[in-house]
Amino acid sequence: MLNLWKNKAAEEKRLKTVVSPSRIRLQKDQSELVPDTTVTVEFPNVSDITKFHVVYRPPGGMYHGGQFRFSFEVSDNYPHSPPKVLCVQKIYHPNIDTAGHVCLNILREDWKPVLNIQSIIFGLQMLFMDPNPEDPLNKDAAQNMIHDLAGFKQNVSTSMRGGNVKGAAYECVLIPPPPPPPASKGPRC
Amino acid sequence: MAMASPFKCDAGISRYLQLKAPHVEGFELVNDENETPRDLLAKAKVLVIGAGGLGCEILKNLAMSGFNDIHVIDMDTIDLSNLNRQFLFRKDDVGKPKAEVAAAFIKRRSPHVSITPHFKRIQEMSEEFYLDFTIIICGLDSIEARRWINALICGLVEEHGFKGFKPIIDGGTEGLRGNARVILPSVNACLDCGLDLYSKKATYPICTIANTPRLPEHCIEWASVLEWPRLFPDKKLDGDDPDHINWVVEKASARAATFNIPGINYSLAQGVVKNIIPAIASTNAIVAAACTNEALKVVTTCNPYLDNYMFYSGLDGVYMFSFPYARNPDCLVCGKREGSLSLPATATLDELITALKESPVFQLKAPTISHGETNLYFQNPKALEALTRPNLVKSIGDLFESGSTLTVTDPTLTTSLSVSVDFS
Numbered sequence: 001m002l003n004l005w006k007n008k009a010a011e012e013k014r015l016k017t018v019v020s021p022s023r024i025r026l027q028k029d030q031s032e033l034v035p036d037t038t039v040t041v042e043f044p045n046v047s048d049i050t051k052f053h054v055v056y057r058p059p060g061g062m063y064h065g066g067q068f069r070f071s072f073e074v075s076d077n078y079p080h081s082p083p084k085v086l087c088v089q090k091i092y093h094p095n096i097d098t099a100g101h102v103c104l105n106i107l108r109e110d111w112k113p114v115l116n117i118q119s120i121i122f123g124l125q126m127l128f129m130d131p132n133p134e135d136p137l138n139k140d141a142a143q144n145m146i147h148d149l150a151g152f153k154q155n156v157s158t159s160m161r162g163g164n165v166k167g168a169a170y171e172c173v174l175i176p177p178p179p180p181p182p183a184s185k186g187p188r189c
Numbered sequence: 190m191a192m193a194s195p196f197k198c199d200a201g202i203s204r205y206l207q208l209k210a211p212h213v214e215g216f217e218l219v220n221d222e223n224e225t226p227r228d229l230l231a232k233a234k235v236l237v238i239g240a241g242g243l244g245c246e247i248l249k250n251l252a253m254s255g256f257n258d259i260h261v262i263d264m265d266t267i268d269l270s271n272l273n274r275q276f277l278f279r280k281d282d283v284g285k286p287k288a289e290v291a292a293a294f295i296k297r298r299s300p301h302v303s304i305t306p307h308f309k310r311i312q313e314m315s316e317e318f319y320l321d322f323t324i325i326i327c328g329l330d331s332i333e334a335r336r337w338i339n340a341l342i343c344g345l346v347e348e349h350g351f352k353g354f355k356p357i358i359d360g361g362t363e364g365l366r367g368n369a370r371v372i373l374p375s376v377n378a379c380l381d382c383g384l385d386l387y388s389k390k391a392t393y394p395i396c397t398i399a400n401t402p403r404l405p406e407h408c409i410e411w412a413s414v415l416e417w418p419r420l421f422p423d424k425k426l427d428g429d430d431p432d433h434i435n436w437v438v439e440k441a442s443a444r445a446a447t448f449n450i451p452g453i454n455y456s457l458a459q460g461v462v463k464n465i466i467p468a469i470a471s472t473n474a475i476v477a478a479a480c481t482n483e484a485l486k487v488v489t490t491c492n493p494y495l496d497n498y499m500f501y502s503g504l505d506g507v508y509m510f511s512f513p514y515a516r517n518p519d520c521l522v523c524g525k526r527e528g529s530l531s532l533p534a535t536a537t538l539d540e541l542i543t544a545l546k547e548s549p550v551f552q553l554k555a556p557t558i559s560h561g562e563t564n565l566y567f568q569n570p571k572a573l574e575a576l577t578r579p580n581l582v583k584s585i586g587d588l589f590e591s592g593s594t595l596t597v598t599d600p601t602l603t604t605s606l607s608v609s610v611d612f613s
Contacts, residue, residue, distance in 0.1 A: 019561060019596050021340055021381055021521035022607045028598040031557035031568045041570035049564065049573070077333045080384055087313045095396070099419055111392075113384065172275040 002107065005085070009088045022078040027048065029117040039121060050074040053088070054121055056185050057130040057175060061095075066160045070102070072117070082111035085120060089171045092159035094142035102127070105135040116176060125158040202255050205422030205491045206230060218490075226489035233488045234258040238311060238338060240287040240434040241265070242468045243328025245277045246477030248291055251326075252299040254485050258324070259295070262307040262314065262532065263288040268429070270456075274470035281433060287612035295471045311338055316395050319355065320345060326484055330466065332387050335359065336535070339372070339380035343522050345390065346374045360480040365503040366468045367476035370514070371483050371495045374524060378497060382517035382524070389462045405452040409461040427465035429605050438440060475501055519603040526606045534612040538566060541585055541610070551606070553599040560589045560596070586612060 026049055040055040046118030050073065057067045068091065073084040084108055086100040095103045098173040106115055106124045114134065155165045162172030206226040217227055223230075235256055237247050240263040251259050262484065267282045267290060268276070277294040278287070292306035303405035307314070319325070319341060324608040329335050338357070344354030359380065372379055372517060397403070398410045401554040417426045417437070427433050438458045445453050479499055486494040518524050531542055536595060538558070545553045558565040565580050565588060580588060589595070592613035596606050 019559075021336065023562070024598065027559055027564075027567075027596065028605065030573065031555075031598055032600055033569045035569065035571075043572055043576075046573070046576050047562075047564075048320050075334065080336075080387065080389065083265060097399065099415070101395055101399075101415065103399075105394060107395075107412060108392040109394050111389070124489065127559055133395050135394070139400055143507050171498055186443055 020076060022074065023050075025079055026074055028115075031170075033118055033121070036121075038125070055125065056124055056128065058123070058125070061129045062131070062156045063128045063160070065175060066091075067175050068124075068128065068173060079113040079116070082107055082115075083117070083120065085124075090169075090175055091158055091173060092138070092141055092165050092170055093127070093147055094131045094136045094138055095127050097137045101137060103135060164165050195608065201469045202485070203227070208254075210312050217496045220490065226491045228286040229489045230255050230485070231257055234321060235484065235488075236319070236322040236325045237261045237328065238325065238334070239263055239274075239328040239330070240277075240306075241271065241328060242274050242470070242473040243362065243480070244287070245275045245291060247326055247328050247360070247481055248277065248295050248304075249475065250477060250481035251484070252302045252304070254481060255509055256485075259302050260305045260307065261288045261292055262309055262311060263291075263324070264310040268320050271461070274468060274473060275390075285541070302601070306592060315343065315393050316341070316465075320349065320353060322355055324356050324484055324488055325360065325481050326360070326480055328360050328480070330385075332399040336384075340522050343374045343379050358480045358484050358487070360476040362468065362472045362476050364469055366474055367472045368499045369476050369479040369483065369495065369499045369501075371487060371497045373497075378514040378516045379520060379523040382520040382523040383498075383514050389549050402448050402450060405441070405450055406446040406461050408448070408450060408453060408459050409437060411444055412437045413458075413462050418441055426462065428459055432457050434462065441459075455596055464488070470581055472501070472503065521604055526602065526604070526611075529611065531611045531613040532585060532592065535584045537582055538588060539581040542566065542581070545608070551608075553597070553606075556597050558595050558597050561595055567590075582590060585610065 030041075030049060031130035033039075038057050038059050042053040042055065044051065045050065045052065054070045054072060055067050056070070058064050066150060069088045071084075071086050071088050075081055075084075085102055085104075087096050087102060088100060090098050090100075097103075102126060104120070106112075106119060106123050129181065131137050133142035133145040135149070137156070141155075144155060159165045160173050162174075165169070212289060214339060220229070233256060235251060235258065236242055237259065237262075239252070240248065240261050244261065244263065248259065248261060263286070263373055264289050265283055267278045267287055269280075271287075272278055272280065272283075273440035275287075277291045282290045283509070286308035287305070288308050292304045295302060295304050300474075318590060326339070327338060328334060329338075341356055342355050343434055345495050347353075348377050352373065358369065358373070359372060360369045361367060371377075380513075380587050391406070393404075393410055398407050400409050400414060412425055426437070427535070434455060441458060442453045445451070479495075483495050495511055496513045498514040500509065502508045505529065511540050516523065530541070533543060534542060536544075542556055542558070544555045545551045555568045556569050557569075564573060564577050566577045589610070592609060592610045596605050
């Protein structure tokens with residue numbers, strides 16, 4: 001064991017900080033996120049990159065016009081364990097329950113360490129562009145979507161405005177309109 | 190009771206430690222410091238991490254193999270369910286710290302052995318504590334703890350060279366299967382190199398749990414994962430609190446009854462909540478025995494040691510094999526590429542980034558840089574880029590000390606790069 005070591009080149013004294021492998025991996029994941037105009041990543045506490053929000057604004061589909069906010073929490077065991085992801089708003093969706101649990105296979109049973117934050121964001125985008133009522137988490141919403149698509153679309157739109165669907169109140173998730181341009185003062189010359 | 194001499198009852202082992210060269214009369218194996226295997230064994234200071242199923246066996250084996258200076262660390266206290274296999278504990282010990290009770294037992298049976306318990310989390314101990322040992326033997330049940338100690342010990346080599354070189358012997362069991370491995374940090378595969386080997390926690394699709402349960406486990410997960418946080422949002426479910434588990438059993442049973450699912454009981458509920466892996470006493474004994482023998486060989490150099498992974502399966506007959514698990518060149522812990530840069534302290538962070546891009550050695554495309562837990566510059570996402578952008582114009586002398594090691598990631602690298610920066 002000693003000789004084996006002595007074969008290695010003499011090492012230099014360096015100031016070293018041990019950085020956890022999960023943090024290194026997260027740094028790589030975060031810094032290589034594909035820029036996407038429909039997605040914003042926010043940090044409630046900027047010095048902590050392990051807790052962040054992903055806000056998604058679907059560019060089309062039934063959920064167009066809304067912005068959906070998910071909290072991500074990455075543990076020291078990342079990427080062996082997946083991040084914990086919750087929808088922080090109460091929304092009407094076949095695959096997301098009203099407590100914010102998300103039924104996305106790669107968040108639980110199909111998670112693999114080769115997947116990353118970007119894969120989860122893709123997964124979330126897919127849920128909004130193509131909700132899957134065959135694998136429901138909010139059973140009522142799923143039944144509604146299967147049996148009465150037009151009514152479901154109406155309910156989605158009502159819930160997104162913060163209205164009531166079947167007696168339950170939902171949170172308004174509409175993207176606020178851009179502030180009006182400052183009114184011009186006086187006559188133009 | 191008379192004090193036993195340290196080697197009184199180790200006649201078996203001393204044969205192996207006193208091997209003479211076959212053709213040279215009167216020659217005993219010594220190392221560069223003129224130490225014989227027996228000297229090395231006598232002065233070895235060994236740390237056992239975990240005083241559970243594997244730990245009890247390892248401690249007993251070490252004390253009986255001639256190790257004199259043993260430390261044991263465990264943060265747990267003794268639970269009634271441990272007693273069937275953790276044989277250093279008795280019924281009266283329930284609730285007491287495992288490390289302390291185990292150490293007291295070993296001390297009673299082998300008074301010549303110095304054994305020091307630490308009723309602590311491994312994360313509470315300083316780097317100096319770990320630097321003091323010759324070898325570390327892990328009998329852990331969690332991947333988190335393994336990864337933590339592995340990263341720390343691999344870091345010690347990088348920082349202290351040979352003084353920080355601590356072989357790790359890691360044992361693990363899962364029912365009738367088990368493994369033992371010899372990890373020589375920076376020499377062979379570390380624990381993170383083989384992270385894919387570990388089976389992950391059994392999880393079930395959340396929609397199955399919520400809507401179409403078929404197994405008792407589905408109902409238990411429904412109670413613990415969905416119902417508990419809904420009803421007690423501010424209280425964490427504690428798998429060791431009988432009131433909590435009884436609540437889970439009650440809720441899960443009611444749900445199971447409506448779906449006609451039999452089989453819910455307290456121990457299954459606790460097993461699912463705590464992700465308990467079934468432990469079989471003799472698998473622990475097999476693996477712990479292999480670990481202790483490897484520790485003995487590594488410490489004394491009396492015989493070649495395991496290279497580097499031993500697998501045992503008693504699931505279907507008996508199958509055992511060993512093989513050298515290869516290092517992962519992209520390992521986040523030991524596969525880091527290393528490099529160094531020399532720049533004036535007055536250079537800006539932006540100039541450092543340019544140097545990383547233009548240097549023929551690095552040729553990076555879009556480096557993201559941090560120093561320890563401090564983010565220096567992130568290329569993405571926008572919020573972190575905006576936050577770290579002001580650092581670009583700061584001089585590096587204001588951001589870190591000369592000789593600091595920076596963690597650099599880049600799209601061209603599969604893992605990270607450790608760059609030590611000296612101020613010229």
